[in-house]
Amino acid sequence: MPDPHRLGRHDSWEGVRAVVAGFGVSGFAAADNLNHIGATVTALDESDSGDKPGKAELLEVLGATVRLGPGATATLPDDVDLLVTSPGWKPTAPLLAQARERGVPIWGEVELAWRLRDPHHDTPWLAVTGTNGKTTTVQMLDAILRAAGLRSVAVGNVGLPIVEAVMDPEPYDVFAVELSSFQLHYTQSMSAEAAAVLNIAEDHLDWYTGPSAMAEYAADKGRIYNGVERACVYNVADPTTEQLVRDADVVEGARAVGFTLGMPGVGMVGLVEEILADRAFIEERESSAAELCTIADLASPAPHFVANALAAAALARAHGVPARAVRDGLKTFRPDGHRIAYVANVGGVDYVNDSKATNPHAAQSSLEAYDSVVWLAGGLAKGARFDDLVRSVKRRLRGVVLIGRDRDVIADALSRHAPDVPVVSIDARETDGAGGEEAMERAVAAAAELATVGDTVLLAPGCASMDMFANYGKRGEAFAAAVRRRAREE
Structure with a gap:
């Protein structure tokens, strides 16, 4: 039988029996393209909701086998040469455990x-x-x-599935690739031209468990640096990211490039007063810096937004992009909705939607952008703790409004570290739809009562949304709608 490890784009995959675990966006792309290059494909998913039945019918017409619904992923089929898993699947999932026991290679979509x-x-x-x-x-x-x-094109965890982009008959000049720890866990051979780890903080502790959970999570993030050809971009303020660079096996000649909100040292990008400056990719870096753009050119002056811009600039410069293009690209960029998005000023109070802040680290970054905040938080904590966050931002908190299943986890941290901060807990039924919208309406009203002129009411939940909303976007929309209704009533 053909060995998948020895096959590439222009080889015949005929005779390779591939199973694709998960039939979401990336799973469908993997199954479709494996089928296209000649593999015998079986796709499995416990869910048959949404557009999955339609996509299954299409693939079956093309010769693949698709099994959807409860029990579809309980048993790995016989005679399998390759298992391609969707990123959310834990290594402990029965299908993956069976593959390991039988010595079947396990790849993610990124590896494929x-x-x-x-x-x-x-x-x-x-x-x-x-x-x-x-x-x-x-x-x-x-x-x-x-x-x-x-x-x-932006690919991977955002934008196009990366298999789809790679297989495009009209080749791209370059890929901007977002990778989660889940995707990196199943990636072995990638060798990026340049790569960045932006930060490491507690997250996904429902996926990584046990006493070594954080170390395993960080190690998976660090896999992005393995095989890097030109630049490993790290966060000067986060020593873990620098250590991951030190631990990586890179191509000889690859450089470590730090990004910082302080004055950049040689080999870094950073801030010189209000200027984003490059001291890494210019010949005169020992004695000078090149201006990339100013903070005023960016859509937001929030520190974490500026840090993201510096990391993006470093990666682009590693690819050889001129400074002028860095400035032009960043000047035109506007973040997606639900990321530090200004909603309205009502009665002298700003309302800001950062529903995308789905873990404590993201919420902390958002909170630190404002001096006096009524914080709206809560949802599914995913095993995270909030003590460090509360300790770091307690002096900024005018008050806190809590919603969602794990609101007591945040309330407990507030009682320990910020006992004088007023806290309102909204008790509401967990549901996707009216219950969540009703709870958000009550939460915004409670936040308005706590806020005074000059404050910011900030939705930065620090938690996932699925206890009360379909996704973080729906949560953000409910917040914005409640704020706008309040503005009309003023």
Whole structure:
């Protein structure tokens, strides 16, 4: 039988029996393209909701086998040469455990995409991971690359599935690749041109468990640096990211490039007063710096937003993009909704939607952008703790309004470290729809009561949304709608 490890884009995959675990966006892309190159494909998913039945029908017409619904993933089929898993699947999942027991290779979609690159058009990968800021940084990077006249696309955990982009018959000049720890866990052979780890903080402790959970999570993030050709970009303020660079096995000649909100040292990018400056990719870096843009050029002066811009600039500069394109790309970039998005000023109080802040580290970054805040938080904590966050921001808190299943986890941290801060807990039924909207309406009303002129009411939940909303976007929309109704009543 053919060995998948020896096969590439232009080889025949006929005779390779591949199972794809999960039939979401990335799973469908993997199954579709494996089928296209000649593999015998079986796709499995416990869910048959949404557009999955329609996609299954399409693939079956093309010769694949698709099994959807409860029990579909309980048993690995016989005679399997390769298992391609969707990123959310834990290593302990029965299907993956059976594959390991039988010695079946387990790849993620990213690993499959790397192996299906066209050797005649070896498009460089500029890769980004981290606990927070990945999507914003990748979208900034894509904007910069496009401003330089390159055919770029944001792929991976954002934008196009990476297999789909790699298999495009019209080759791209460069990929801006967002990678989660889940995706990196199942990636072995990727060798990015440049890569960045933005930060490491507690997250996904429902996926990584046990006493070594954080170490395993960080190690998976650090896999992004393995094989890097030109630049390993790290966060000067986060020593873990620098250590991951030190631990990585990179191509000889690859450089470590730090980004900092302080004055950049040689080999770094950072701030010189209000200027984003490069002391890493210019010949005169020992004695001078090149201006990339100013903070005023950015959509937000929030520190974490500026840090993301510096990381994106470093990756683009590693690819050879001129400083002018960095400025032009960052000037035109606007973040997606639900990321530090201004909603309205009502009665002298600003209301800001950062529903995308789904873990404590992201919430802390958001809170630190404002001096006096009524914080709206809560949801599914995913095993995270909030003590460090509360200790660091308690002097900024005018008050706190809590919603969601794990609101007591945050309330307990507030009682220990900020006992004088007023806290309102909204008790509401958990549901996707009216219950969540009703709870948000009550939460915004409670926040308005706590706020005074000059304050910011900030939705930065620090938690996932699925206890009360379909996703963080729906949560943010409910917040914005409640604020606008309040503004109309003023």
